[in-house]
Amino acid sequence: xxxxxxxxxYLVTQMGNxxxxxxxxxxxxxxxxxxxxxxKKFLKIMFSYNNKELIINETVPNRFSPKxxxxxxxxxxxxxxxxxxxxxxxxxxxxxxxxxxxEQYFGPGTRLTVT
Amino acid sequence: xxxxTQLGSHVSVSEGALVLLRCNxxxxxxPYLFWYVQYPNQGLQLLLKxxxxxxxxxxxxxxxxxxxxxxxxxxxxxxxxxxxDAAEYFCAVTTRSGYSTLTFGKGTMLLVSP
Numbered sequence: 001x002x003x004x005x006x007x008x009x010y011l012v013t014q015m016g017n018x019x020x021x022x023x024x025x026x027x028x029x030x031x032x033x034x035x036x037x038x039x040k041k042f043l044k045i046m047f048s049y050n051n052k053e054l055i056i057n058e059t060v061p062n063r064f065s066p067k068x069x070x071x072x073x074x075x076x077x078x079x080x081x082x083x084x085x086x087x088x089x090x091x092x093x094x095x096x097x098x099x100x101x102x103e104q105y106f107g108p109g110t111r112l113t114v115t
Numbered sequence: 116x117x118x119x120t121q122l123g124s125h126v127s128v129s130e131g132a133l134v135l136l137r138c139n140x141x142x143x144x145x146p147y148l149f150w151y152v153q154y155p156n157q158g159l160q161l162l163l164k165x166x167x168x169x170x171x172x173x174x175x176x177x178x179x180x181x182x183x184x185x186x187x188x189x190x191x192x193x194x195x196x197x198x199x200d201a202a203e204y205f206c207a208v209t210t211r212s213g214y215s216t217l218t219f220g221k222g223t224m225l226l227v228s229p
Contacts, residue, residue: 042222103161106151111156
């Protein structure tokens with residue numbers, strides 16, 4: 001009954017590979033996000049989807065492509081992985097429509113290591 | 116544009132001592148403010164939030180924070196630290212102009228010694 005779940009929790013891969021991270025929320029929220037946390041613990045928004053529509057796309061290389069098949073799922077596909085992509089990626093969700101509560105709920109994170 | 120400054124990347128306290136983690140924000144419109152806690156190798160957990168209304172907000176685990184508009188601050192406090200409070204704490208701000216993008220501070224690691 002985890003609220004926001006991500007798979008996998010750990011991902012170790014080589015440079016140049018393509019990988020995906022999946023996220024699911026069962027909170028009934030309408031907005032989902034991807035954040036990147038670097039080695040210094042700094043958190044930065046990457047993407048945001050509201051009702052499957054991309055609404056925020058920060059300055060992220062186009063090797064990163066999010067996809068939201070429905071309101072409860074947001075996946076992140078990364079092409080041609082680079083060493084600098086090593087980080088912890090967090091998925092989050094919030095309710096922005098009627099009854100908005102403003103806070104975001106975070107998944108446990110996916111630690112990506114590119115060798 | 117909005118921003119958050121957390122003073123002190125590390126704060127050390129003794130068990131039983133007062134915890135004070137500082138957060139100052141910058142926002143051109145009324146902000147909504149949050150404190151999150153991150154335990155090692157875990158996700159972020161919401162401690163408390165300020166949106167509107169009472170400026171002193173209480174959260175989980177005995178933490179509270181006070182929104183002070185004149186000082187653009189939202190400092191986090193706890194009267195008596197426990198060993199289990201040792202973690203990374205993040206202050207975050209958002210506004211209601213458009214969709215709520217959270218802008219985080221750089222975090223403060225709270226160290227609790229016996």
